[in-house]
Amino acid sequence: MTVHFIGAGPGAVDLLTLRATRLLGSSPVCLYAGSLVPGEVLTYCPDGATLIDTADLTLDQITAALLAADAAGLDVARLCSGDPSVFSAVAEQARRLDAARVPYDITPGVPAFAAAAAALKRELTVPGVGQTVVLTRTSQRATPMPSGEDLTTLGTTLGASGATLVLHLAVQRIDAIVAELLPNYGADCPVAVVAYASRHDEAILRGSLTDIAAAVHAAGITRTAVIIVGRVLAAEGFYDSHLYSLTRERATPGGAGTCP
Numbered sequence: 090m091t092v093h094f095i096g097a098g099p100g101a102v103d104l105l106t107l108r109a110t111r112l113l114g115s116s117p118v119c120l121y122a123g124s125l126v127p128g129e130v131l132t133y134c135p136d137g138a139t140l141i142d143t144a145d146l147t148l149d150q151i152t153a154a155l156l157a158a159d160a161a162g163l164d165v166a167r168l169c170s171g172d173p174s175v176f177s178a179v180a181e182q183a184r185r186l187d188a189a190r191v192p193y194d195i196t197p198g199v200p201a202f203a204a205a206a207a208a209l210k211r212e213l214t215v216p217g218v219g220q221t222v223v224l225t226r227t228s229q230r231a232t233p234m235p236s237g238e239d240l241t242t243l244g245t246t247l248g249a250s251g252a253t254l255v256l257h258l259a260v261q262r263i264d265a266i267v268a269e270l271l272p273n274y275g276a277d278c279p280v281a282v283v284a285y286a287s288r289h290d291e292a293i294l295r296g297s298l299t300d301i302a303a304a305v306h307a308a309g310i311t312r313t314a315v316i317i318v319g320r321v322l323a324a325e326g327f328y329d330s331h332l333y334s335l336t337r338e339r340a341t342p343g344g345a346g347t348c349p
Contacts, residue, residue, distance in 0.1 A: 092155055092186060094179050096172040096198015097121070101143045101287035102129045103136045104199045109133075112196060117164035118158045120151065125170035125286070125313070134166070148178075152185045155244040159191045167193075172200035175224055176257050202255045204286035208293055211281075213253050216330050219321040221252040224230055227259040227266065253319030258286070260314040267298050270318060274298060279322035284314035295322070 093112045093245060098104040105113075113119065115131035121131065123142040129141060143151050158165045169177040173195050186193050206213050213222050254274075260282060270278075276318060280301040284292040294304045299319070 090162050090164050090191070092158075092167055092191060092193035094167045094169060094177075094183070094193060094195045096177075096196060096200075097126045097130050097168045097170050097200045098199040099171055099287045100284075100285060101204075102132075103255050104204070105130065105133070106194050106196065106198065106288055109198065112164075113166050113168075118163050119166040119168065120154060120261040121168040122170060124170050130168065137204060148332065151182065152189075155182070155186065155191065157177035158233075159189070159249050166190050169198070170201070172198045172337055175200060176226060176292075199287075201315050202317070205255075205281070205283035205317060208291060209281050209317070211321070213255075213317070213319075213321055215321045215324045215327050217327045218324040219251055219253045219319055221250065222255060223252055224255050226257045226258065226311050227262050229309070233251055251320055252313070253317065253321050256316040257315055260305060261311055263302045263316070266316065267302050268344050271298050274318060278318060279320060281322055282310060282314055283318045284308075284310045286310075286315065300303070 095109045103315040107110045110133045118139045119134050120143050121142050124144040141154055173179045216218050276299045278298050280296055282305055294305050
């Protein structure tokens with residue numbers, strides 16, 4: 090048997106990859122987080138499949154379910170919201186499967202930050218404005234951040250560079266996030282919050298570090314949201330990509346937002 094770690098994407102069923110739907114349809118056991126993966130995704134599972142909601146299970150209980158499927162010779166679809174490469178808890182599950190000599194593979198999915206950028210109709214790497222995107226989170230209700238990766242330190246390092254910051258699992262700390270980023274990104278730095286990206290109840294908030302916290306509170310957004318901070322969100326007048334330039338000469342970029 091094989092455990093298939095599958096990126097379920099940000100929520101919209103039609104953003105599942107063809108490989109994901111094929112593996113779901115051929116796996117008699119499916120583990121998923123009911124709090125994150127929409128039920129519509131499970132329609133690709135075969136009739137009679139064993140469906141296990143992991144939302145309230147411990148890592149040991151999840152591992153036990155995977156090992157039980159292995160003992161029965163049954164393939165498992167282990168759904169992860171977004172893409173398994175970031176904030177998916179795949180690493181600790183894979184470590185246990187390695188120890189038990191249970192084979193597994195990983196199928197990528199559309200990450201939440203990509204769905205958020207699509208909802209905003211914005212590219213996160215704009216010529217002459219911003220070419221660096223940092224994906225991070227905060228430590229509230231999660232494991233502590235490694236030394237040097239706290240938001241205050243990152244803000245100090247990245248604020249001067251103008252790098253675009255994408256925060257997952259952080260919207261509940263929006264007030265603290267604003268306070269930590271203000272000194273280095275500046276009050277007028279553009280910010281967007283996208284909740285439930287790609288889903289029918291998607292919500293988009295746009296503003297700056299000055300007013301985004303109030304907008305989040307007014308909208309009642311408390312979970313399943315991505316925060317994007319950076320001048321690429323308001324970039325105008327930038328020069329065309331060097332890739333498509335006939336002369337390979339750079340034009341002078343125009344307005345590039347207001348943060349440093």
